[in-house]
Amino acid sequence: GAVVSQHPSRVICKSGTSVKIECRSLDFQATTMFWYRQFPKQSLMLMATSNEGSKATYEQGVEKDKFLINHASLTLSTLTVTSAHPEDSSFYICSASSLIVGDTQYFGPGTRLTVL
Amino acid sequence: EDQVTQSPEALRLQEGESSSLNCSYTVSGLRGLFWYRQDPGKGPEFLFTLYSAGEEKEKERLKATLTKKESFLHITAPKPEDSATYLCAVQAVGNNNAGNMLTFGGGTRLMVKP
Numbered sequence: 001g002a003v004v005s006q007h008p009s010r011v012i013c014k015s016g017t018s019v020k021i022e023c024r025s026l027d028f029q030a031t032t033m034f035w036y037r038q039f040p041k042q043s044l045m046l047m048a049t050s051n052e053g054s055k056a057t058y059e060q061g062v063e064k065d066k067f068l069i070n071h072a073s074l075t076l077s078t079l080t081v082t083s084a085h086p087e088d089s090s091f092y093i094c095s096a097s098s099l100i101v102g103d104t105q106y107f108g109p110g111t112r113l114t115v116l
Numbered sequence: 117e118d119q120v121t122q123s124p125e126a127l128r129l130q131e132g133e134s135s136s137l138n139c140s141y142t143v144s145g146l147r148g149l150f151w152y153r154q155d156p157g158k159g160p161e162f163l164f165t166l167y168s169a170g171e172e173k174e175k176e177r178l179k180a181t182l183t184k185k186e187s188f189l190h191i192t193a194p195k196p197e198d199s200a201t202y203l204c205a206v207q208a209v210g211n212n213n214a215g216n217m218l219t220f221g222g223g224t225r226l227m228v229k230p
Contacts, residue, residue, distance in 0.1 A: 001162050032216060043203065043220045044160070093159045103207065103216035104150065107159035 002028050004096045006108035013084055014116055021079045021111045023094030029074035030096035034105060035067075038091045050077055084115045118143045118208050122221035129194055129228050137189040137224045139204030147207040149187050150218065151180050154201045163202075194228045201225045 003026040013019050023033060032051050036044040048064075050056040050071035058064045066088075068080040077096075081088055091112055095105040121140045129135055141149065148167050152160035164173045166182040173180050177198065179190045189202055205218040 004159075006159075034217070041225075043222045046217070049217060091157075095159075097216045102165065103148070104162060104165060105216060105218055106162060107152070110157070110159045112157070 002101050002106040004106050004108040006111050010112045012114045015085050016083055018080055018082045019084055021092055023077045023108050025075050025096040028100050031098040033071055033077040034095045035079050036093045086115045089113055089115045118219040120204055120206055120219050120221035122204050122224050126225040131228055131230050132193045134192045137202055139187040139221055141206045143206050143208045145209035147209045150205045151189055152203040160203055196228050196230050199226055199228045
């Protein structure tokens with residue numbers, strides 16, 4: 001299957017700081033990338049969808065000014081959590097997709113964010 | 117609104133004890149139904165895509181089947197390494213902006229004891 005990487009895998013930051021998470025599709029060009037967050041023992045919650053070169057589409061209840069998404073190339077999308085607070089602590093997972101891979105979403109390994 | 121319900125929420129099996137996981141769905145028009153496996157602290161790993169009723173796919177001890185209302189993930193003679201959360205998701209037709217968007221079920225946590 002297609003390979004998607006995320007960096008960093010874990011990050012601990014102080015309240016009020018910003019954190020950037022990178023998502024890369026390593027062996028295919030992803031026209032669409034998705035960002036999810038997952039709380040313990042719960043399923044994935046879609047935060048936003050981004051198409052290369054376009055503004056991201058955010059799900060209802062997700063603050064676009066707090067969770068900045070950039071999809072500047074067909075292999076890279078970034079999620080920046082601005083002015084992070086403890087309630088932003090979560091597991092963030094990206095996925096990448098395109099017609100080349102049959103519109104299947106391939107997921108990254110996730111990033112564990114802890115805000116102190 | 118598309119909905120996906122998985123049952124049971126948790127399943128404990130003895131090694132070698134075969135069973136099935138259920139995924140019931142309602143969707144305006146099914147483009148595809150996906151099964152993923154997720155290990156703790158990791159991202160979901162793609163297993164199968166099913167597109168039409170009657171379709172079946174197999175991978176090692178796993179077999180996925182699809183009807184017009186539900187999908188089953190059959191696990192034959194499971195091993196402890198099959199322990200994971202199994203996620204079902206549907207993709208609907210007609211989502212112009214994100215045609216490949218998924219709606220996930222809550223998952224089934226499978227524990228296989230040796």
